[in-house]
Amino acid sequence: MIRHLLKLAWHRKRANALVIAEIAVSFLVLLAVTGTGAWFAYVYALPTGFDRQDVWSVEISRAGGDDAPPSDEARAAFSRLLAESKTIDGVREASLAFGVPYDGGTWDWEEDHDGVKFTTEVDRVSDDFDKVLGIRVVAGRWFEPSDDALSFAPVVVSLATARSVFHTDEAVGKKFPQEKGEPEKRVVGIVREFRKAGELSALGNFTFSRLTSTAADGSGPRFLLLKVGPGSGVDVEQRILDRVRAVAPTWSFQMKSLAEMRALRFREILVPLLVGAIIGVFLLLMVGMGLVGVLWQNVTTRTREFGVRRAAGASAAAVRRQIQLEIFVSTSVGLFAASLLVAQVPLLGFLPPHFARVTLIAFTGSAALMYLLTFLCAYYPSWMATVVQPAEALHSE
Amino acid sequence: MLRSYLKLAIKVLLRRKFYTFISLFGIAFTLTVLTLATALLDHVFSPVPPERHLDRILYVKQVTLHGEHITLRGSPGFGFLDASVRNLPGAARVTICTRGSDVVSYSGGQKLRLSLKRTDGEFWKVLDFDFLEGGPFTVEDDRAGNRVAVINEATRRQAFGGVAALGKTIEAGGQAFRVVGVVKNVPIIRDVPFADLWVPIGTEPSADYKSQFSGSYLAMILAKDARDLPSIKSEFDARVATLKAPDPKEITSIASGADTLVETVAREVLPGTGRDAHGGLLEALLVLGAVLFMALPALNLMNINLSRILERASEIGVRKAFGASSRALVGQFLVENVVLTLVGGVIAWLVSAGALRSINLSGLVPYADFHMNLRILAAGVLLALVFGALSGIYPAWRMSRMHPVEALRRRA
Numbered sequence: 001m002i003r004h005l006l007k008l009a010w011h012r013k014r015a016n017a018l019v020i021a022e023i024a025v026s027f028l029v030l031l032a033v034t035g036t037g038a039w040f041a042y043v044y045a046l047p048t049g050f051d052r053q054d055v056w057s058v059e060i061s062r063a064g065g066d067d068a069p070p071s072d073e074a075r076a077a078f079s080r081l082l083a084e085s086k087t088i089d090g091v092r093e094a095s096l097a098f099g100v101p102y103d104g105g106t107w108d109w110e111e112d113h114d115g116v117k118f119t120t121e122v123d124r125v126s127d128d129f130d131k132v133l134g135i136r137v138v139a140g141r142w143f144e145p146s147d148d149a150l151s152f153a154p155v156v157v158s159l160a161t162a163r164s165v166f167h168t169d170e171a172v173g174k175k176f177p178q179e180k181g182e183p184e185k186r187v188v189g190i191v192r193e194f195r196k197a198g199e200l201s202a203l204g205n206f207t208f209s210r211l212t213s214t215a216a217d218g219s220g221p222r223f224l225l226l227k228v229g230p231g232s233g234v235d236v237e238q239r240i241l242d243r244v245r246a247v248a249p250t251w252s253f254q255m256k257s258l259a260e261m262r263a264l265r266f267r268e269i270l271v272p273l274l275v276g277a278i279i280g281v282f283l284l285l286m287v288g289m290g291l292v293g294v295l296w297q298n299v300t301t302r303t304r305e306f307g308v309r310r311a312a313g314a315s316a317a318a319v320r321r322q323i324q325l326e327i328f329v330s331t332s333v334g335l336f337a338a339s340l341l342v343a344q345v346p347l348l349g350f351l352p353p354h355f356a357r358v359t360l361i362a363f364t365g366s367a368a369l370m371y372l373l374t375f376l377c378a379y380y381p382s383w384m385a386t387v388v389q390p391a392e393a394l395h396s397e
Numbered sequence: 398m399l400r401s402y403l404k405l406a407i408k409v410l411l412r413r414k415f416y417t418f419i420s421l422f423g424i425a426f427t428l429t430v431l432t433l434a435t436a437l438l439d440h441v442f443s444p445v446p447p448e449r450h451l452d453r454i455l456y457v458k459q460v461t462l463h464g465e466h467i468t469l470r471g472s473p474g475f476g477f478l479d480a481s482v483r484n485l486p487g488a489a490r491v492t493i494c495t496r497g498s499d500v501v502s503y504s505g506g507q508k509l510r511l512s513l514k515r516t517d518g519e520f521w522k523v524l525d526f527d528f529l530e531g532g533p534f535t536v537e538d539d540r541a542g543n544r545v546a547v548i549n550e551a552t553r554r555q556a557f558g559g560v561a562a563l564g565k566t567i568e569a570g571g572q573a574f575r576v577v578g579v580v581k582n583v584p585i586i587r588d589v590p591f592a593d594l595w596v597p598i599g600t601e602p603s604a605d606y607k608s609q610f611s612g613s614y615l616a617m618i619l620a621k622d623a624r625d626l627p628s629i630k631s632e633f634d635a636r637v638a639t640l641k642a643p644d645p646k647e648i649t650s651i652a653s654g655a656d657t658l659v660e661t662v663a664r665e666v667l668p669g670t671g672r673d674a675h676g677g678l679l680e681a682l683l684v685l686g687a688v689l690f691m692a693l694p695a696l697n698l699m700n701i702n703l704s705r706i707l708e709r710a711s712e713i714g715v716r717k718a719f720g721a722s723s724r725a726l727v728g729q730f731l732v733e734n735v736v737l738t739l740v741g742g743v744i745a746w747l748v749s750a751g752a753l754r755s756i757n758l759s760g761l762v763p764y765a766d767f768h769m770n771l772r773i774l775a776a777g778v779l780l781a782l783v784f785g786a787l788s789g790i791y792p793a794w795r796m797s798r799m800h801p802v803e804a805l806r807r808r809a
Contacts, residue, residue, distance in 0.1 A: 018703065022696040029693060061498070234508050241501070245571050250603035252570055254499055271761075282426050283693055289419040290697040297704035 005322070005329050016330055019294060023334030024341075026287045027370050031342065033280035034369075035362035036273060040200055042358050049158070049193035049206075050101060051134035052258040054232065057100045058224040058244060059254040070220035077248045078221060079213045082126065084247050090229050090236040095129040096211055096221035102198050102261035103223065109207070113177040118164045120157075120205035121196060124221070129208070130191075132227045140172035140189035143210045147188075153178075154188040154210050161205035162190055176207075185209075198262055200269050224253075284373065291327075291377035299323065299385045310390035323382035324375060331374045335367055399732065406733040410740075413708070417737075420701050424741025425748065427694040428781055431687055432749040435776045438683070440586055440767055442658055447524035447583060447590040452623045453489075454523070455630065455655040456589065457482060457616040458496075459664055462642060463650045472496050473653065474609030475598070476643065478616040481636050481653070485618060487625035492519040493616045497592050500570035504556050511552060513569055514592035515601060521547075523619045524590050531563045531578035534597055542599030546574035549582045551764065552593045569594055572602075582764035589615065591764075610642050610651070618655060630655050687780070695788040702734065702792035706799070713796060714804030726797035727790075734789030735782060742781035746774070 009016055060081075062074060070078065078096060085094040099105055109122045129135070130142040138159065147154050155176050162171035169190070176185035194206040211221055224244065228236060237255055244253050299306075306319050342363070410417045444451035460473040478493050485491070494516035502509040518536030526533070526547075534545045546567060553562045562576045574596055583591045598606075606612060618633075620626055633655040642648035656664060656676075663679040706713075716726065746769070753767035 015703075018696060018700050022693070022700055025693045025696060234503070237501075237508065238503050241571070250605075252498075252500070252602070254570075255501060279430060286419075286423040286426055286694060287697055289422060290701050293416055293419050294700045294704045297707065301707050 002325070002329065005325050009326065009329050009333075015298075019291070020330050020334045020337070022287060022290070023331055023370065023374065024338040026284060026373075027335055027338045027366060028341065029280055029283055030369060031338075031362060031366045033277055034366050035359060037277065038358050038362040038365070039355070040269070040273065043202065044199045046195075046199075046203065047193055048101075048195045048198055049135060049191060052101060052198075052262060054228050054230055055101075055132060055258045056226045056228055056232075056237070056240075057103070057256055057258060057261065058226065058240065059103075059256070060222055060224060060248075061252045061254070062220070074220060075213060077251075081224060081244060081247050084243055085224060085226060085240065088240055088243050090232050091226050091240065092229060093128050093131040093227040095126045095132050095225050097123060097125040097129055097223050097225055098211070098221055099123045099196060100223045100225050101133070101196050101258055102265045103196075104261075104265065106197070111177045111179070113165050116165075118161075118205065120161050120207045122207050122209065123196060124209045124211045126211045126221070129225065132225050135191055135194065137189045138192045139169070140187070142189055143208075147210060148212060152184040152186045153182075155185050156189040156191060156208040157187055158191050158194050158206040160193070160203070161207055162187070164205055198265060200266065288373055288377055291374065292380065295323070295327065295378055295381040296384065299381045302385070303388055304394065306385050307388070307390050307392075307394040310386075311394060316386035319386050320382040323385055324378050327374045327378040328371070331371055335370060339363075402729050402732040403736060405729070406736040409709070409733060410737060413705070416701060416705060420698060420737055421741050421744065423694050423697050423701075424738050424781075424784070425744040427691060427784060428738075428742050428745035428777065429748045429752070430690065431780050432745050432773065432777050433752060434687070435780070436749065436753060436767055436769065436773050437586075439770070439773050439776075440584065440765075441662075443770075443772060447526045448587060448658070449525045450523075450619060451658060453620045453626070455618040455620065455626060455633075455657060456661045457618070457633070457653060457655050458589075458661050460611065460651065460653040462611055462648045463652070464648045469611050471611055472613050472615060474612030475606045475614045476608040476612075477610040477640070477651075477653075478614055479607070480640055481633060482616045482618055482655075485629050485632050485636075487620055487622070487629050487632075488618045489621045490519055490523050490619040491616060492523045492619075493517055493598070493614055494520050494589075495598070496613045496615055497588070498613065500594075502556065502567060502569045502594075504568060509552070509555055511569055511593040512591065513594045513596065515598045516595055517598055520595070520617075523617050526583075526590070527581040529579045529581060530561060531576070534577055534595075539597040539599045543597060544572060544574045544600055545577045545597065547578040547580055547595040548576055549580055549593050549764075551582050553579050567594070569596075572596075572600060574600075582766075584765050585763045586765070589617065608643055610648070626657070691784055691787060695784065698734075698788035699792055702730075702789065703795060706792065706796045709796075710799065710804045713799050714801050714806075717799075717801035718805065723797040727793045730793035730796050731786065731789045734793070735785035738781045738785035738788070739778075742777055745781075746777060 062070070082094060082096055085091055099107060107122045108119060110117065110119045125143075127143045127145055127147075130137065135142070137156070140156075142156060143154060157165070157171065157176070159169060162169060165171070165177065166174055171187045171190060174187050176187050178185045191206075191208075194208075195201045195203065196206065226240065241253055241255055245251075309319055309322075310316070442451075448454065457473060457478060459470065460477055462469040475493060482488075482491050482493070495514055497512050497514040500511055500513045502511050516539075518534060518539045521533030529550060531547075533547060534543070537543075538545050546569075548556070548562065548567060552567070553559060556562070556567055557565060562579055565576050566573050567576055568574075574594070585591050606614075618629060620629055633653075637651055637653050640651055642651060654660070654664065659679060660676040663676045667675055667678060713726065750769050753769070756762060757765050757767055
């Protein structure tokens with residue numbers, strides 16, 4: 001039956017080509033929308049590795065600019081800032097960091113390790129960063145004040161990083177790759193996961209290095225991250241700002257809760273996604289109505305053909321089935337053509353890992369939706385084809 | 398001739414209302430999306446106050462400092478701008494200001510989040526702000542570091558309840574400022590003039606900014622004449638080439654550019670732009686995006702048009718039999734399609750105007766004042782014509798090729 005229909009479709013290839021092209025392009029649009037949606041839904045459900053509840057960040061703008069390494073004076077000011085903020089009423093934990101969750105920035109590091117290339121996002125944080133964010137260490141330990149005395153630079157890595165660098169979960173104590181001229185690095189602890197950009201970010205490696213008050217290299221911290229008591233309000237905020245300003249009067253400070261920063265990031269990602277989804281839905285609605293029109297016209301011009309079939313003994317249901325199968329064939333050809341195009345994308349290899357599963361779900365879902373859409377579009381025209389009496393149909397023209 | 402085509406077009410459109418409806422739905426939707434995109438671009442790039450003299454303004458918003466180990470790409474520092482943009486031949490005025498930062502203002506136990514921009518006195522002469530009260534601060538205020546501020550309407554409402562604010566004090570980022578002027582709100586999409594609160598650069602808590610090459614500043618150069626822009630650009634490039642960074646050990650070369658507004662965006666969004674910003678490439682990409690977006694709706698409309706051919710077979714047959722040329726038929730069908738897209742364009746125009754109004758009211762874009770204007774109308778008509786031709790030409794060609802005998806044999 002299908003082979004017969006394919007033959008019929010081939011005979012009408014010129015008329016069908018545009019319809020098939022339309023189906024293929026619609027499928028690509030649908031796939032883009034569902035694929036993006038499915039990707040964000042998938043990563044949203046995964047753990048971030050930190051607890052944002054009652055955490056506030058104070059962004060520090062140094063008078064000397066933030067790109068240059070901090071002077072001795074500035075480093076002393078950072079130490080005082082950290083010590084001072086721990087004594088503020090209402091602040092439970094405090095730490096300094098180069099980057100904090102939802103800050104919108106990334107610091108990536110790419111390195112060869114025994115010939116294997118790996119990439120990791122990096123952050124440089126002070127000792128109590130884990131307590132502020134409730135980060136759980138699964139093996140080894142977090143940074144400690146006594147690390148000042150170590151002969152190497154300690155790092156804490158995520159489980160994924162340990163796997164991609166050492167190909168094992170047992171990475172504590174191992175030598176971590178370093179750039180030329182840098183001091184030796186060793187892994188002291190492993191955290192299960194850390195996704196600094198939050199729930200909607202891709203999955204990747206993460207490495208923490210330790211921020212000390214003495215190291216003269218690299219840029220200084222940019223954030224003071226504070227865990228405050230539940231329900232802290234504007235009064236606590238103002239108290240904190242007054243105290244930190246008193247420590248460094250020439251610097252400026254900007255305070256936000258992680259909840260606020262998260263809302264901002266979410267809006268940046270979700271608003272374009274929503275606009276895209278709305279446009280996608282309207283496009284499909286338009287395509288659906290267009291297909292109804294095309295199929296309807298198609299059926300009316302083929303009245304005689306259906307008349308002949310009915311007269312030769314085909315039931316009304318058989319004629320309906322024929323029309324629906326015809327659009328099924330067109331849809332399949334369209335989807336096949338679009339799939340050939342889509343297949344080129346993963347081959348280029350720039351999509352993040354874990355993508356295959358999500359892509360498969362989005363692909364199957366989109367294909368099912370396309371079949372449903374074209375089936376619904378053919379439903380009314382196929383019924384129209386059978387209301388005409390065979391005798392009348394043969395008589396027409 | 399055209400008149401009879403138009404008459405016929407309207408007759409045809411009224412004959413099969415279902416087809417006309419689905420065609421119009423697709424056209425109106427497509428053109429609405431494109432009109433909204435045009436409106437957005439217009440509000441980002443059009444010469445409206447405060448950036449009234451857009452055709453004469455160059456911006457320096459980015460600097461790249463290369464070193465052996467580092468590449469810093471970001472906003473220039475005051476020191477770099479001070480050394481590179483002053484006294485350029487052909488420039489009428491030059492202003493340096495900060496990119497703007499969020500500060501918090503606590504007034505009476507409530508917290509306001511304000512965007513603060515530090516500017517010099519010239520800023521108010523390069524840009525045309527609408528003052529509701531008072532006036533700008535001056536070059537003298539900046540030099541003396543006077544704690545004075547110009548605020549916008551929204552801040553006046555939030556901090557002072559909307560009553561006259563002149564002479565009152567507003568606290569922001571730990572400093573207190575005396576209000577000397579109130580201006581109309583500037584939409585956030587005009588990021589160079591935009592702020593809630595403008596204060597003199599001289600009020601920076603520390604003077605360290607004066608020597609920095611990388612920082613959070615930007616400069617605007619107002620040319621005497623739009624024709625001077627290329628010479629100002631090349632003079633700026635020549636100056637940057639001779640500049641020495643404060644730390645020559647680390648930084649070996651400096652790259653920057655004086656850009657028009659479109660070029661500043663191109664420099665930001667297109668990767669790999671070095672000294673030259675590719676404003677033309679950005680425009681080409683936008684046009685390509687619009688054409689790609691039109692592809693599916695055009696395919697849809699083509700399909701509908703093609704299936705309507707058969708409905709009109711006898712008409713085509715008669716016209717052909719009486720000697721109408723293929724070209725005349727193509728012309729006729731194109732006119733019909735363009736009329737349809739123009740009707741869709743009118744619907745799109747109305748829907749877009751409504752959508753922009755609701756965006757203004759929703760507060761999604763702070764201080765947005767989106768509205769339709771003649772430039773958007775011109776773009777809308779152009780888009781409708783392009784879309785009409787794109788979707789009409791193939792079906793028209795197919796119709797014109799129909800064999801007269803075959804066509805006459807069929808009955809609609």
